[in-house]
Amino acid sequence: MNDPFIMARSVNVFYGDKQALFDVDLDIEEKRVTALIGPSGCGKSTFLRAINRMNDLIPICRFAGSLKISGHEIYDPDVDVVALRAQVGMVFQKPNPFPKSIFENVAYGLKIHKMTSSKTELADRVEWSLKSAGLWDEIADRLDEPGNSLSGGQQQRLCIARTIAVEPKVILMDEPCSALDPIATAVVEDLIDGLRKDFTIVIVTHSMQQAARISQRTAFFHLGNLVEVGDTKTVFTNPQEERTQNYITGRIG
């Protein structure tokens, strides 16, 4: 049997003396949407940020265990974090476009990674990214306007366009819809569903309905432990663990 695309084994993460994750073993399959759910402070965001090593930015944060993407151990000392993050993109909770034009927001990653060789290629690539993020039709004639002038939902889709422009293998999303209204949320959810055929997506969400709507697999975290992981349908209709049952029925959380 093939190894799963992302394979976490005995992952422990510490913030100073405080342990945030305990021996997490989790497999994430390629070109699927995996949802990480659980109450606040359960470690799901910590796990997500371990996948592209964003936790490295926190000086007191320490990682132990093994995390392999496509067979490569990403915590090996000789791994270049910059190259890793080019392959594992991230969309944040609050839309955070660069304080630059819409075009520059998307073109930035392509420019720093020197992924295009001409101006027209760059423009084509930006257009493709914005189309893939379902934003092109709305902003095609105002590419020079600042990214901050868009609405919240548009900004978040701009951030997704920016992420997919550099064609990462994995896209991590940290509660991407929590700052959006229901209509914008629906648009972004449709988008995530469409991106599944090209990208492996890991999404942290507080909304169980959202997890049920868009994910194929769901992992439930509680107090730093991975309680249960399985097909979304199974987890929500026939959970194996009592704690999962309690959470999805609203008794803990």
Place this chain on the structure above:
Amino acid sequence: MTDFIDKAGFGLKARHRAEKRFQWTGRLAILISLAFLAWMVVTIMIGASGAVRLVQIAVPVDLSVENVDPDDIAGAGYGAIIKQGLRAQFPEVSKRAEKKRLYNLVSPEGSFELERQVLSDPTLLGGTPLVWVTASDDLSLYVRGKINTDLPEDQRQISDQEIAWVDQIQDQGRIRNVANWGFLTNGDSREPEIAGILAAFVGSALSLSVCFLLSFPVGIAAATYLEEFAPANRVSDVIEVNINNLAAVPSIVFGLLGLSIFLGYFGLPRSSPLVGGMVLSLMTLPTIIIASRASLKSVPPSIKEAALAIGATPVQAVFHHVFPVALPGMMTGAIVGMARALGDTAPLLMIGMVAFIVDVPRSILEPATALPVQIFLWADSPERAFSEKTSAAIIVLLVFLVAMNMVAILLRRKLEQRF
């Protein structure tokens, strides 16, 4: 029906009174400061009013061949020609002391002015034209009514005899007021009537340029490194505490440092804008670093995270995204620092920029003085006419300051408009 909105309830009367009291205290405070500011500005303006006018006196000068050789115009004794012209007007003056006082009606600069006029217009030669030359400072003060003639003769700068002469010349229409452009185009002088601000202005401009070129790049580089890249350890803490302390060190200490290191050890030219600018940049650096760090800190970390998350290196994340957002704030820090540097005298005194400089410095290595030092020097001079110059120089300093800040603010606004 009872009043639903009961004004007496909730202790509202006292609360509204407190509100009013506070607002009026605030207004009063602003009013007092504005009054003092207006007072200051008006006083300076009145003081400077004399300096914008120059009193000239017309002297009949004998430019015949005996006095000026047409083949050697520059070799003539123009001082003597003016004295001769003055004597011709008042033939009764014969005593040596009296003659000396008569000659003092004309500024010592008068002979050079006459020479320049003759050189530029040789047709004057041969005749006895009336030539306008700058009057002495005492005469100027008297003509402008700045000398109290009710005082006993021995207590004022101008004697009864001189007053009689001046009145007589004035009756002939041979005294006039002209705009004193020389104040803006001359260097310093021992004679208040021809002393100008240009040398000090250029000295200040050169020093501040050096100061800006040194402290702005170094300051923002240091701030960026400390804020974004430096590891959080004991060394960083020590550096941070020291920078904060340096910002509070009296500027004369930096002057002493410049004296012993830049002049004493490196042997750089004394009194030069180069050393002045270096000393001022020592003083400005902590201000710029502290303001720049605060400005960097205020940039939302999400922007940097976004850049890192698509694979930018930390340096790219900072310089492409954090830095442009923080730049206007850094400029504000630079404005504050430069404004302080412009007005500071103490460190410049230590490195010899307090010298009497007549020539306008043409490079940062030539001796120069600075505007605040020039103000200090003039305020210290015994001649009364220098007090007008002091006020005028203060106005020049303020205009310089306002202009500099305006440029910086316009630049900042331009940078801010980029999203």
